[in-house]
Amino acid sequence: MSKDTMAVRVDADLRKRLDKLAEAFGQTRSSIINDALRQYADHQEWQVNLIADRSRSIAEGRATLIDHEDVLATFEQRFADKHS
Template sequence: MSKDTVAIRVDSDLRQRLDKLADAFGQTRSSIINDALRQYADHQEWQVNLIAERARSIAEGRAKLIGHDDVLAGFEQRFADK
């Protein structure tokens, strides 16, 4: 996989933390940052895809929708004795 260079600015505290992590794992700062960005991108893509699927489900009438008042009543009933 080819690598592109992306310049970012971080505060000195974060840079020190990244350097400590890189040292602890025997990796480079760049690999630590790549791992973090990959995890972030994976999570954000998952959320975007989930929201899109839920929107399709609603648009196609496949979703069971519950009104706000019904949700509150359910919570009140569930936690009434706690």
């Protein structure tokens, strides 16, 4: 996989933390940052796709919607059951 160069500014504390992690894992700071950014992008893409899927479900009438009051009542009951 080809790599592009990006300039990113980080504060001194974060740089020190990244350097410590790189040393602990026997990796370069760049590889630690790449791993972190990859995980972040994966998670964000998952969320965006999930939200889009749920929006489509609602628009197409495939979603089961629950009133806010019903959700609160369910949680209140579950909480009460655990503390009885």
